[in-house]
Amino acid sequence: MHMGTTEIFLIAMTIIFSVPYLIWRLGGTDYYAPLVVVQIIAGILLGPGVMGRAFPEYYSFVFNPQVVQSLNGIAWWAVMIFVMIAGIELDLKKAWEHRRESTITAGLALGTPLLFGCIAALGLVGYAGWMGPKAHDWQFVLGVGMACAVTALPILILLMEKLEILRQPIGQRILRYASLDDIAIWGVLAVILLDWDRVGRQAGFLLVFALATKLFRMLMVRIPERDRWYISFIWLAVCALAADWAGLHFMVGAFLAGAVMDAEWFNQEKMDFLRANVLMAVMPVFFLSTGLRTNWAMGGSAVFLVALVLLVASVSGKLAGIHLAGKILKWGPGEASIIGWLLQTKALIMIIFVNILLDKQIITSETFTALLLMAIGSTMLTVPMVYPKLQRVAQLIFKTS
Numbered sequence: 001m002h003m004g005t006t007e008i009f010l011i012a013m014t015i016i017f018s019v020p021y022l023i024w025r026l027g028g029t030d031y032y033a034p035l036v037v038v039q040i041i042a043g044i045l046l047g048p049g050v051m052g053r054a055f056p057e058y059y060s061f062v063f064n065p066q067v068v069q070s071l072n073g074i075a076w077w078a079v080m081i082f083v084m085i086a087g088i089e090l091d092l093k094k095a096w097e098h099r100r101e102s103t104i105t106a107g108l109a110l111g112t113p114l115l116f117g118c119i120a121a122l123g124l125v126g127y128a129g130w131m132g133p134k135a136h137d138w139q140f141v142l143g144v145g146m147a148c149a150v151t152a153l154p155i156l157i158l159l160m161e162k163l164e165i166l167r168q169p170i171g172q173r174i175l176r177y178a179s180l181d182d183i184a185i186w187g188v189l190a191v192i193l194l195d196w197d198r199v200g201r202q203a204g205f206l207l208v209f210a211l212a213t214k215l216f217r218m219l220m221v222r223i224p225e226r227d228r229w230y231i232s233f234i235w236l237a238v239c240a241l242a243a244d245w246a247g248l249h250f251m252v253g254a255f256l257a258g259a260v261m262d263a264e265w266f267n268q269e270k271m272d273f274l275r276a277n278v279l280m281a282v283m284p285v286f287f288l289s290t291g292l293r294t295n296w297a298m299g300g301s302a303v304f305l306v307a308l309v310l311l312v313a314s315v316s317g318k319l320a321g322i323h324l325a326g327k328i329l330k331w332g333p334g335e336a337s338i339i340g341w342l343l344q345t346k347a348l349i350m351i352i353f354v355n356i357l358l359d360k361q362i363i364t365s366e367t368f369t370a371l372l373l374m375a376i377g378s379t380m381l382t383v384p385m386v387y388p389k390l391q392r393v394a395q396l397i398f399k400t401s
Helices: 005-027 035-045 056-062 065-088 092-097 099-125 137-149 153-162 169-192 196-220 225-245 250-259 268-281 283-291 300-329 335-342 347-359 365-400
Strands: none
Touching: 005 035, 005 056, 005 065, 005 283, 035 283, 035 365, 065 225, 065 250, 065 268, 065 283, 065 347, 092 099, 092 169, 099 137, 099 169, 099 300, 137 169, 137 300, 137 347, 137 365, 153 169, 153 335, 153 347, 153 365, 169 250, 169 335, 169 347, 196 225, 225 250, 250 347, 268 283, 283 347, 300 335, 300 365, 335 365, 347 365
16 A cells, blocks of 8 residues: 555654653653653664664655655754743843852863863774764864763753752752853854855854844834744744854754843743743654664764763763862862763753754764764763752752852
């Protein structure tokens, strides 16, 4: 029986939503692997390296080019909304109020794993197959280094809600540190993507964006909230289009679109509701489309070895940086360890980041796969490492924060 593209697409959607949910619900993985992490892992398992190799005919039937193209369209829009919300939720006013503590901690939380990751990436430059065909050495090294330094603000918020510390003083401090690092991540990405052939376009984009932002903000404060939601999506699409036209990638535009909006323009409960529903209803498609890009062509052992090296660089670098910040700022016992492990959360933002590097051919599919495994490992370590520590020192932290 011949099946049309629509029917096959719906088979793919059934698989995308049912497989991770059943693993998460029946396996009781929530403690060490929240549903988001399971969805990312399922994306890898359903990709060409595992499902495609085990059942090539079935894989090519379900995930044919037409279906994949349709899935990619949904994935692009879903992740653009998610990145815009992350930009809106940046609280730079709080960071400015506590600027000495915030800049020291955020600087070391980002700078130390960035350094460790760059050192690991330098080791890969000498081997064929890891650096993308359009990358300069410095772009590859800086890109992999930054991937090791990333903290995923949206997933961090979800995990801190789970641990019931999001509204506590320590949770708000961690949000400040992650917010500053989020800005640095997108700034570094813009540097990596700087295209000297398009530098005029990119400069023009920034000038027009600055002017458009002023007009956009004037409009937003004059209209009711229900209209702000619609206008924000139009703004998102226009900013992403302009950034992509300038050669910066549409995700940079999506982040900028959110970063210039004020969180108080929107009802916080509605914002949380939107983020939760985007995460539940459409982001699983992004995770699957990410999994479809994994590649084990150089051999699983090599990819796993590189992933392990990058994981060690990322985790040790983040913990070293945060402990150094704790000594400088004279934190209480146990605080540095809790903050350091919570800031290990990578998942979404790092996956978006490396997707862009892969799109621009700065890294290869093998490097992408290794970085994806590193992100999963880092995120899965967070709750099991933090929860017991919180139980031991929570009362002391809450009294002294």
